[in-house]
Amino acid sequence: MSEATVRLLLFLGIFAAMALFELALPRRAPIFSRARRWTTNLAIVATDTAVLRIVFPMAAVGIALWAGERGIGIFPALGMPLWLAGVLGFVLLDFAVWAEHWASHKIPLLWRIHRMHHADRDIDVTTALRFHPLEIVLSMVWKAAVVVAFGIPVMAVLVFEVVLNGAAMFNHANVRLPLALDRWLRLLVVTPDMHRVHHSVIRRETDSNYGFNLAIWDRLFGTYVAQPAKGHEGMTIGLDEYQHDGPIGYVWSLGVPFMRMHPQSGMRGENAPERKLSASDAAE
Numbered sequence: 001m002s003e004a005t006v007r008l009l010l011f012l013g014i015f016a017a018m019a020l021f022e023l024a025l026p027r028r029a030p031i032f033s034r035a036r037r038w039t040t041n042l043a044i045v046a047t048d049t050a051v052l053r054i055v056f057p058m059a060a061v062g063i064a065l066w067a068g069e070r071g072i073g074i075f076p077a078l079g080m081p082l083w084l085a086g087v088l089g090f091v092l093l094d095f096a097v098w099a100e101h102w103a104s105h106k107i108p109l110l111w112r113i114h115r116m117h118h119a120d121r122d123i124d125v126t127t128a129l130r131f132h133p134l135e136i137v138l139s140m141v142w143k144a145a146v147v148v149a150f151g152i153p154v155m156a157v158l159v160f161e162v163v164l165n166g167a168a169m170f171n172h173a174n175v176r177l178p179l180a181l182d183r184w185l186r187l188l189v190v191t192p193d194m195h196r197v198h199h200s201v202i203r204r205e206t207d208s209n210y211g212f213n214l215a216i217w218d219r220l221f222g223t224y225v226a227q228p229a230k231g232h233e234g235m236t237i238g239l240d241e242y243q244h245d246g247p248i249g250y251v252w253s254l255g256v257p258f259m260r261m262h263p264q265s266g267m268r269g270e271n272a273p274e275r276k277l278s279a280s281d282a283a284e
Contacts, residue, residue, distance in 0.1 A: 007158075007161070007162060007165075010162055010166070011165060011166075014165070014170070015125060015169055018125040018169050018170060018175070021173060021175045022124055022173055022174045022175055025175055025176045026174050026175065026176065027174050027175055027176045027193075027196070027232055027233070028123075028174055028232065028233055029233075030122045030124070030174070031121050031122050032121065032122055032245075034124075036248050037120070037124075037248050038126050039250075040248050040249060040250045040253060041126035041127065041130045042126060042129070043250050044131070044132075044253060044254070045126075045129035048129075048131060048133050048136045051133040051136065051137065052133075052136055052137065056141070056144075058144075059140065060140065060143045060144055060157050061157050061158050061161065063144040063147050063148060063157075064147045064156075064158075065154050067147060067148045067151055068151065068153065068154055071151070072148055072151055073147075073148060073149060073150050073152070074150045074151060075088070075151040075152065075153075076151040077151070082153055085151070085152065085153050085156070086152075086153045086155060086156035087156075089147075089150060089152030089156040089157070089160075090159065090160050091214070092150060092152070093146060093147075093157070093160045093164075094160070094164075094217075095217060096142065096143065096146045097139075097143070097212055097213070098210050098214075098217040098218075100139060101210040101211075101212070102210050102221075102223070104135070105206070105207055108261075110135075110138075112256075112257045113132050113134050113135045113138070113257045114131075114135055115239060115257075116130070116132045116135075116253055116254075116256040116257065117130055117131050117132070117135070118199060118206070118238065118239050119239050119242045119246070119247040119253065120237070120238060121237055121238040121242075121243065121247055121248075122174070122237060123196055123199050123237050124172065124174040125169050125172060125173045125174075127199075128165075128168040128169045128171075128173075130253070132253075134257060163213060164212060164213055167189065167190065167212055167213040168212050170192065171189075171190045171191060171192050171194065171212065172195060173192050174192070175192050177191060177192065177193065187215065188214070189213060189214060189215055190209070190211045190212060190213060190215050191215075193227070193232060194209055194211075194215065194226075195209055195211075195212075196228070196232060197209050197225050197226075197227065197228045197235075199238070200228050200235050200236065200237065201235075201236045201237070201239060201240045202228075202229060202235075204225065205225055205229070207223070208224065208225035209223065209224060209225055210223060
């Protein structure tokens with residue numbers, strides 16, 4: 001079985017599991033129907049895949065194989081054991097993705113592209129796949145640069161890519177975990193309640209919890225926020241300037257980077273209207 005087939009089967013399995021989990025134990029009531037949002041978000045991921053195949057056919061795993069065959073990178077130059085290079089490479093890639101995400105909120109040009117992801121007014125497993133093709137290409141260039149610079153082993157890159165995709169679908173999922181489990185789990189990995197804070201319209205919350213996989217980086221760099229001020233069921237998801245039907249449209253979504261930015265786009269919704277705090281959130 002080829003690497004691409006294995007990755008596809010794992011992706012479909014995790015996606016299906018999270019989708020069923022959302023049906024069984026949803027965290028929030030959706031604003032839009034699944035049919036309307038999922039049609040757009042799945043069309044976006046199909047577009048991303050096609051663009052990436054054309055622009056960057058080797059992808060991160062292919063780049064790691066190319067660099068490994070030539071002994072390129074810091075780890076090979078140091079004669080580092082393969083197992084140690086793999087472990088360090090995995091952690092390094094996770095930090096690189098965190099740093100890229102942080103930069104996407106701080107650099108205006110990158111935010112212009114990244115805001116398509118945040119424009120989604122509901123958050124569920126498909127939000128994890130909703131990234132503009134331009135962002136997908138830039139992200140792959142960044143990861144490839146890190147892989148080549150450090151000479152990260154192929155297997156570490158493959159494992160990281162699979163884990164990152166699965167972790168993103170998990171922590172974007174609209175699911176309700178037991179509070180005790182969430183408290184312990186978020187010490188190690190990013191949980192749905194932890195990442196959902198990042199999709200709030202309130203700037204302090206949007207500019208927090210950038211992690212997709214390991215939970216350490218936000219605590220280490222002071223960008224961790226434990227809970228949303230209005231509670232998980234009372235918070236408003238998305239961007240203040242896009243609280244309308246636009247984000248569920250495919251053409252509208254792809255056009256977001258080219259739209260005129262709101263003068264207060266960096267001040268994302270400090271005064272945005274919120275749904276009332278539910279009794280369950282108040283109890284937390």
